[in-house]
Amino acid sequence: MKLTTALLGAAAAMAFAPAAFAERGADGNVNVLYWQAPSILNPYLSSGTKDVETASLILEGLAGFDEKGVVFPRLAESVPTVDNGGITEDLTQITWKLKPGLLWSDGTPVTSADAKFTYDYCTHPEGGCAQAARYEGIASIDTPDDLTIVITFNAPKPNPYTAFVGGTSPVLQAAQFANCLGAAASTCTDQNFKPVGTGPFVVTDFKVNDVVTLAANPNYRDPAKPAFATMTVKGGGDAGAAARAVLETGEFDYAWNTQINPEQQAQMSAAGKGVLLNGFGTLVERIEMNMTNPSPDLPEGERSTTKHPHPFLSDINVRKALSMAIDRQILVDIGYGAAGRATCNLVPAPDMFASPNTDCITQDMEGAKALLESSGWVDSDGDGIREKDGMPLKLVYQTSTNPVRQDFQAVIKDWWTELGADVELKNIDASVFFGGDAGSPDTFQKFYSDVEMYANNFDGTDPEPYLAQYKCDKIPGPDNQWQGENINRFCDPAYDALVDELSKTADMGERSAIAIKLNEMLTKDSYVVVPLVDRGRLSAASNTLGGAVLNTWDTELWNVQDWFRVK
Amino acid sequence: MTDTNLGVAAPETLRAAVWAQFRKHRGAVFGLVVLGLLILFSILGPLVWAPEKLTVVEALKSKNLGPGMSHPMGTDQLGRDQMQRMMAAGKVSLAVGFVAMIIAVFLGTLIGVLAGYFKRLDGPLMRLTDMFLALPLIPLLLVMVMLFRDKLSRQLGPEMGAFLLIVFAIGVTSWMHAARIVRGEVLALKEREYVLASRSIGATPRRVILRHILPNVVSPVMVAATLGVAEAIITESVLSFLGLGFPPDFPTWGRLLYEGLEYMQMYPERVIFPGLAISLTVLSVNYIGDGLRDALDPRIRGR
Numbered sequence: 001m002k003l004t005t006a007l008l009g010a011a012a013a014m015a016f017a018p019a020a021f022a023e024r025g026a027d028g029n030v031n032v033l034y035w036q037a038p039s040i041l042n043p044y045l046s047s048g049t050k051d052v053e054t055a056s057l058i059l060e061g062l063a064g065f066d067e068k069g070v071v072f073p074r075l076a077e078s079v080p081t082v083d084n085g086g087i088t089e090d091l092t093q094i095t096w097k098l099k100p101g102l103l104w105s106d107g108t109p110v111t112s113a114d115a116k117f118t119y120d121y122c123t124h125p126e127g128g129c130a131q132a133a134r135y136e137g138i139a140s141i142d143t144p145d146d147l148t149i150v151i152t153f154n155a156p157k158p159n160p161y162t163a164f165v166g167g168t169s170p171v172l173q174a175a176q177f178a179n180c181l182g183a184a185a186s187t188c189t190d191q192n193f194k195p196v197g198t199g200p201f202v203v204t205d206f207k208v209n210d211v212v213t214l215a216a217n218p219n220y221r222d223p224a225k226p227a228f229a230t231m232t233v234k235g236g237g238d239a240g241a242a243a244r245a246v247l248e249t250g251e252f253d254y255a256w257n258t259q260i261n262p263e264q265q266a267q268m269s270a271a272g273k274g275v276l277l278n279g280f281g282t283l284v285e286r287i288e289m290n291m292t293n294p295s296p297d298l299p300e301g302e303r304s305t306t307k308h309p310h311p312f313l314s315d316i317n318v319r320k321a322l323s324m325a326i327d328r329q330i331l332v333d334i335g336y337g338a339a340g341r342a343t344c345n346l347v348p349a350p351d352m353f354a355s356p357n358t359d360c361i362t363q364d365m366e367g368a369k370a371l372l373e374s375s376g377w378v379d380s381d382g383d384g385i386r387e388k389d390g391m392p393l394k395l396v397y398q399t400s401t402n403p404v405r406q407d408f409q410a411v412i413k414d415w416w417t418e419l420g421a422d423v424e425l426k427n428i429d430a431s432v433f434f435g436g437d438a439g440s441p442d443t444f445q446k447f448y449s450d451v452e453m454y455a456n457n458f459d460g461t462d463p464e465p466y467l468a469q470y471k472c473d474k475i476p477g478p479d480n481q482w483q484g485e486n487i488n489r490f491c492d493p494a495y496d497a498l499v500d501e502l503s504k505t506a507d508m509g510e511r512s513a514i515a516i517k518l519n520e521m522l523t524k525d526s527y528v529v530v531p532l533v534d535r536g537r538l539s540a541a542s543n544t545l546g547g548a549v550l551n552t553w554d555t556e557l558w559n560v561q562d563w564f565r566v567k
Numbered sequence: 568m569t570d571t572n573l574g575v576a577a578p579e580t581l582r583a584a585v586w587a588q589f590r591k592h593r594g595a596v597f598g599l600v601v602l603g604l605l606i607l608f609s610i611l612g613p614l615v616w617a618p619e620k621l622t623v624v625e626a627l628k629s630k631n632l633g634p635g636m637s638h639p640m641g642t643d644q645l646g647r648d649q650m651q652r653m654m655a656a657g658k659v660s661l662a663v664g665f666v667a668m669i670i671a672v673f674l675g676t677l678i679g680v681l682a683g684y685f686k687r688l689d690g691p692l693m694r695l696t697d698m699f700l701a702l703p704l705i706p707l708l709l710v711m712v713m714l715f716r717d718k719l720s721r722q723l724g725p726e727m728g729a730f731l732l733i734v735f736a737i738g739v740t741s742w743m744h745a746a747r748i749v750r751g752e753v754l755a756l757k758e759r760e761y762v763l764a765s766r767s768i769g770a771t772p773r774r775v776i777l778r779h780i781l782p783n784v785v786s787p788v789m790v791a792a793t794l795g796v797a798e799a800i801i802t803e804s805v806l807s808f809l810g811l812g813f814p815p816d817f818p819t820w821g822r823l824l825y826e827g828l829e830y831m832q833m834y835p836e837r838v839i840f841p842g843l844a845i846s847l848t849v850l851s852v853n854y855i856g857d858g859l860r861d862a863l864d865p866r867i868r869g870r
Contacts, residue, residue: 263631263644267833296717330623334645403829406815407645413816414623424725427815432709441713448717 025216025229027565030545032557033255035242037209037235042192043168044122045185047130052167053256054212054233056555058105058197059170062096062115062149063161065553067279069350069461071161075102075110075171075198079161082506091156091506096164098147103219104173105202112143115164117174126182133459134162134169158506159462166460167555170197200226200561210235220561227564240264246540247274253545256556258538261404262337265538274543278338280536281552282349282466283457285340285408287530289313289322291489294396294448301478304447306489311391313450317375318393319527322451324371325415327363332533334411335404343534347463347519350553352512355519360531368419379420386420394422396449398442400430405453408532438481445476447487455535461553464502464511467518471496490528495521588862595858598851605848609657618648631834640840644830649823653840656818660800661848663734663819667799670738672792675745676784680776682746683753693750700743704802708736712811729813733806737799745791752784786860793856797849804845820845 038054040046062076071079077097080086087094102110119141122129129135137157142150151163163169173196180188194203198221201214212233216226234252237245243258245251247268258276260268265276293308302308312318328342344360347353372378377386377393386393397413399405406427413423426449428442433454441448458466468474469485472493476484495518502514522529539556541548547563550556579587589595618638621629626646634641640649682692711732719728756762757780765775804821806812813819820841827837861867 261644261829263830263833296721327623330627334627401815403826406826409815410645410647411623418622425814425816426725429709429811441717 024220024224024226027227027229029230029232030228030254030563030565031252032231032233033237033242033245033252034233034235035237035239035256038212038233039209040192041195041203041206041212042172043170044127044129044131044172045192050235050256053555053557055195056167056170056199056557057201057214057231057233057560058195058199058203058217059172060197060199061166061170062098062164063166064558065166065461065551066558067549067551067553069553071165073099075099087160091158091160092153094151094153094160096149096151098149099221100147102198102221104196104198105217105219106173106196107219108173108175109146110171110198111146112149113146114174115149115171116141116143117177118170118172119163121172121177121181121185122169124182124185127185129185131168134166136162138163156504156506158503158511159460159464162460166553167558173197201231204230222561225561231560243268243276243540246542247271247276250274250542253542254548255540258540259339260538261335262333265337265339272543274540274545276338277539277541277548277550278536279550279552280341280349280534281457282347282463283455283535284343284346284348284531285453285455285533285535286346287322287412287451287453287532288447288488289319289528289530290447290450290452291491291528292447294450296448304489305477306475306491310450312388312393315375316527317371318377319530321368321371321377321419322416322421323360323527323530324364324368325419326360326412326530326532327415328361328532330411331408334407336533336535339536339538340533341536343531344523345519345534346522346529346531347458347466347515348531348534350461352508353463353515353519355516355523357520357524359524363415365415365418372420377420384417384420385422392422393420394424395451396424396426397451397453398426398428398433398449399453400433400444401427402430408453436483438483443482444487445482445484447476447489452487453532463515463519464499467502467515468499470518470522471499488528490522490526492521492526585862588867589858592854592858592861594854595861598854598858601847601851602855605657605844605851606661609654609661612654612657613651616650616654618651621646631830633834634836641834641836643826643837649837649840652818652823653820653844656820656823656841657844659730659813659817660803660820660845663730663737663803664796664800664848664852666734667737667741667803668792668795670734671742671795671799672745672788673742674738675742675791676749676781676788678742679746679749680753680780680784683750684757684772684776684780689750692746696743696746699740702740704740707740708806708811711736725814726817729817733803733812736806737802741795741798741802745788745795748787748791749784752787753780756780756783785863789856789859789863793852796852800845800848 034050036050038050040051041055043052043055060074063071063073066072077099080094137153139152139154176196193206200220202217204215205213214231239259242255243260246255248271250273292304293310294304332340342361344357345355376388379386409425416423432442470490472491474484474486475489476482505511537552544566546566551558630646632642638648682689807822823841830837
């Protein structure tokens, strides 16, 4: 509650800011801490968040995402939609118009040729562009005049805001990068370390993996912004030290990704030098139920495959009871504090795609017990463990090694034991668990356990590719080297049909209705996926820094031009 | 009255002599007492101290308490009694330390003696030792865990399976130093006159080794063994930290230490108690080893 108020305060302050501080460079220096230090300032050559976000101070796209996941124009005059004619009715073409009079930081004009060049740069066959996915499905880019960019897609594209939208696909200056195409890309040190951009700041000095020094861009399109004359982005340390530097010692104005435990959150915030900002994206910590039998008695190659359905988790009543026995709010309090909230949804955001389902939030231990009783799971031999047809309710529960996850395991084991299940815990080194090595029995794809817990999210604002992961043909198995994304081995023809329908639907209202239905088919209708906590991003901002609003849909420094010093 | 007592005490038995010498070493006696207390704490403690099992919600009400009457060592972030966990953890950590040490010392002495005594075996065995020294421990353990964890835990249950696996893994990867030390010692001993004399009257190698060589290498072996206990306890902590060791709900001192690390600033007792237990064990075992070495060495004893 306190944080929300703080956020509102910051937002309100921002609204009045331009009037009060309408002068570029009036507020001196601002110190930003990225504890993972930036190593390159060209997001096309690195997928690291730290690099992409630092680069977004200098380089901009045609549009960006705001803190609600809504597209807003940056270099473009407005956001093209079907209604304003910017997108054709058949969804195969989008037309962007640049703002007139835009200048690069070196004083030359920004033209549509720069955007076309950026596309060529990233899609060069020898280039190995880290953000190639943003330009997927594009047939051609045409530039009828200096301010117009027409993107034509191979097929109807219901979500065309990928190319040139957001911090991961900014526009590069064609003149600067002309000789850096293809294999030469990574050899262009000057360009990659000091790109010429349109953003609010320009690089003055860059010490790789240590510190970036920046100054206000003299040619920034809004003459009153940014309020800060210089900026220092420092790297090094860890999340705890970063939070301390802002909240306790006040050495820094802003620290990125300060994931610390609730105890530390409370303790550090008490120092009163700053606040923790939280923002919720799509990262959900969940328990996945295995629909296939992971028994080690089965021969290798048949374990956890669709050949053998799970002996008891294929019974929906068991899955539902296991979900009902969990008190999600307690998990949030233990593990995440302000950086988490209880959820029943696999797709918790953006709002238009999130199901209003909150059935699971309240723990119902008695209900869960009754459900098991009524479906034949009773403790017949008095050992505290329920059986049905001679089969005990015995689970192996695995996750990666991580202090919060081990706390969750301990607490959930207590609840499930109370419910009458025998739970064996297992934790696996994260590099092995998420490593995807087809030879290891301990990967989350192989799923050699009954239930497992981890977190996953989707990129951008459109959940379609994410929900499509649960189609029958995405089930991991020995025939596809265990590389499928349908970890639960969930298979429902009705679900597959609905996903196919989603890929053909353009209307946003219908898309959201279908996405919500798909999400519910996986969660409250079947309990195949048991979402626990919606995990937010947590960053720290000093009380003397105004205007910082955490954004989980784009880079955290998305509105740095609006930052100012509170006096 | 004739007295058959000539004023000479009956000859001291070896055991009594060793004990007498051992007692003179103050550090060793201190170590023995401390280690004994730690073992008692771990084994008998749970009989005396057994707070009732609370539900999650009840336990969370008393989370993060400092040391006090109801919880002598405080509670952790989930409201679990630290003392109870320390006792359970001690049992595992001490058992791992000692059993792994016994395996390592047995293997090390065996290979060292064979390599030192039989010239033909020297080359191959020492190259084997070099090979083991060059093996990276963590990847090796990863492979072992991957291959055997499921099988062992099915046969013996998750705890016992993990215990055997860890003890064995630590044992077979830490005997090399002992082997090298023993081999060096044996090479020197076997040229000594009494060994030559024994061989010249036709004693079998087995007898020479058991009767003359082994008693003389006891002191370096003891030093290696004591260091081994400490190392095994620490290696186990590393393994638990990486998730290769015991199941997560199965505390060990090393795991408690790592769990407490995050809360060190606010609740220092969370790391002090397990840290103290590990340090005390290591220290006291080292002192005991020191005392034993003096006591078992006939040249020092009786001086």
